[in-house]
Amino acid sequence: MGASSAPTADIDCATGNINAAGSSAQKNAVEEWIKIYASQCAGANLNYNPTGSGAGIQAFNEGQVAFAGSDSALDDEEKTAAKQRCQGGNALNLPMVVGPVAVVYNVPGADDLKLSPETIANIFSGKVKNWNDPAIAKENEGANLPSSPIKPIYRADESGTTDNFTDYLNTVAPDIWTWEADKKWPNSTGQGANKSDGVTTQVKNTEGAISYVEMSYAENNKLQTAHVKNGAGEYTELSPESASKAVAGAKVVGTGNDVELEIDYATKEAGAYPIVLVTYEIACEKGLPEEQAKFVKSFLTYTSSADGQKILTEAGYAPIPQAVLTKVQASVKALS
Known part of the structure; x- marks a missing residue:
């Protein structure tokens, strides 16, 4: 590093x-x-x-x-x-x-998945349960999506990352994600892991997993990261530049x-990655x-x-x- x-x-x-x-x-x-x-x-x-x-x-x-x-x-x-x-x-x-908060996942052969805020909210609230769900397939034409179950991982300890991630979901998809922002994960969908290191390790070791973790952990552990749709309708790749645009x-x-x-999670700034x-x-x-x-x-x-x-x-x-x-x-x- x-x-x-x-x-x-x-x-x-x-x-x-x-x-x-x-x-x-x-x-x-x-x-x-x-x-x-x-x-x-x-x-x-x-x-x-x-x-x-x-x-x-x-x-x-x-x-x-x-x-x-x-x-x-x-x-x-x-x-x-x-x-x-x-x-x-x-x-x-x-x-x-x-x-930047990366949406990380472990689905071999399905790199660069595109996910909208609504789909992310549906996954983490337990409504979208399988990787080949029509909501995911529609955003990822031609992607190799297995029929296996999605395994959400969340932070079990009180976490500012969770606070920001739940704030993002409640702001951009309030009809689906009805929980308020909180440092403590608010529902029982998926499985908990302690601290950023614990989340990262669990995603690496669990095929079908999806979670949220700060970008440096995703990069250091070479995890797959999703392109997330911003308020301008663009699916944006996570990078220092795209994150800085959101905070500007x-x-x-x-x-x-x-x-x-x-932070404006619904930013329409061109090229901005919205979950920061x-x-x-x-x-x-x-x-x-x-x-x-x-x-x-x-x-x-x-x-x-x-x-x-x-x-x-x-x-x-x-x-x-x-x-x-x-x-x-x-x-x-x-x-x-």
């Missing part, structure tokens, strides 16, 4: 030992950043535990970690708990990585230095102990820099679009 040669970057180093936890979707990006940061900053040690977004936010609010990674912004209840954790300061949602139209809904984004998540770093605007605050500010200054964002494409992600990144950099500068 990308930064094995540890490219140099212009880093204003901090020292000390800090812990962070959360999103497993951003794990591969954070590991690259840590490798580069540590190679240039003697005496800096950051441990990132990819426990999942829900567990990461909980650990942050309980004061166990200096910052958290999350694939969804803090909700109202989490914001209230974070205010106490940050000694009265606000916790900021800082978008750092675009992690996102709306900043956070106030002050909070950069919470609202933005993975945030959740950090105290102020209120951390001085050494921790310096380290968090230094590390996030690097990750939000041009050098930090550069490594994302090679690591299986997409960089934050420049218009959003400029706001993130200003917010990181305001950390104290």
Whole structure:
């Protein structure tokens, strides 16, 4: 993966030992950043535990970690708990990585399947049960589709990837997918697996499986990925470029230095891949102990820099679009 040669970057180093936890979707990006940061900053040690977004936010609010990674912004209840954790300061949602959500499957001989939002919603709600179902066949003329059953795999633990995927389905196919967005998988269709690694392994080992996982896991494990129909009616291949196009139209809904984004899953942007998540770093605007605050500010200054964002494409992600990144950099500068 990308930064094995540890490219140099212009880093204003901090020292000390800090812990962070959360999103497993951003794990591969954070590991690259840590490798580069540590190679240039003697005496800096950051441990990132990819426990999942829900567990990461909980650990942050309980004061166990200096910052958290999350694939969804803090909700109202989490914001209230974070205010106490940050000694009265606000916790900021800082978008750092675009992690496109791949619809991955294991059907030998059926590469590059095209799937509409309605078909995906029908599969994951248990209404489309076999790979040669007319709904799939209609979108994939000439494809070699077996009559075998579809085996959906979902995240068993609380997950920001699940939150984004269920939000996508409820937004674009609300008549079929009637469940609201949630970090916890809302129905009993299919089988659960823990964390992104667990989902990936299960799809690899289960012929007929289908699931949703962040793009870097799909790429690193060479899984088949579907072309997904966007709001413009195009079946779009997953790539860093097509994912960035979807996020470029996102709306900043956070106030002050909070950069919470609202993604348009029904984007009509030409060439945009519609199922994207933005993975945030959740950090105290102020209120951390001085050494921790310096380290968090230094590390996030690097990750939000041009050098930090550069490594994302090679690591299986997409960089934050420049218009959003400029706001993130200003917010990181305001950390104290």
